[in-house]
Amino acid sequence: MKSLQLREAKATLSAVIEAAENGHPTTITKHGRPAAVVVPVADARRIYPVDRPSLAEFLLGMPEAIDIERDPSPMRDIDL
Numbered sequence: 001m002k003s004l005q006l007r008e009a010k011a012t013l014s015a016v017i018e019a020a021e022n023g024h025p026t027t028i029t030k031h032g033r034p035a036a037v038v039v040p041v042a043d044a045r046r047i048y049p050v051d052r053p054s055l056a057e058f059l060l061g062m063p064e065a066i067d068i069e070r071d072p073s074p075m076r077d078i079d080l
Contacts (some may be wrong), residue, residue, distance in 0.1 A: 006035065016069040 003023065009016055009028045016026050016038050025039040039047075053061070 001025050001027055001037075003029060003034075006030045009038075 002019065004012070004016065004026060006028055009026070016028075018041050019026055020038045023040050025037055027034050028036045028038065078079070
């Protein structure tokens, strides 16, 4: 994987995008540390799927209802 400093990535952004289109990811570093990776769209869609259900949709889609019981003991006193 190719690695570029942020300044160089800014100056050659079109080349970085073209490399990603051709399937070659590029790591962009800032102050010597990896800060971002430019990847092909297909890879990004695989990593971050758009059609992932929300947590509420996931829980509502469970086959059986979850029975949750509340603890009946009284709450503790808090001194403020």
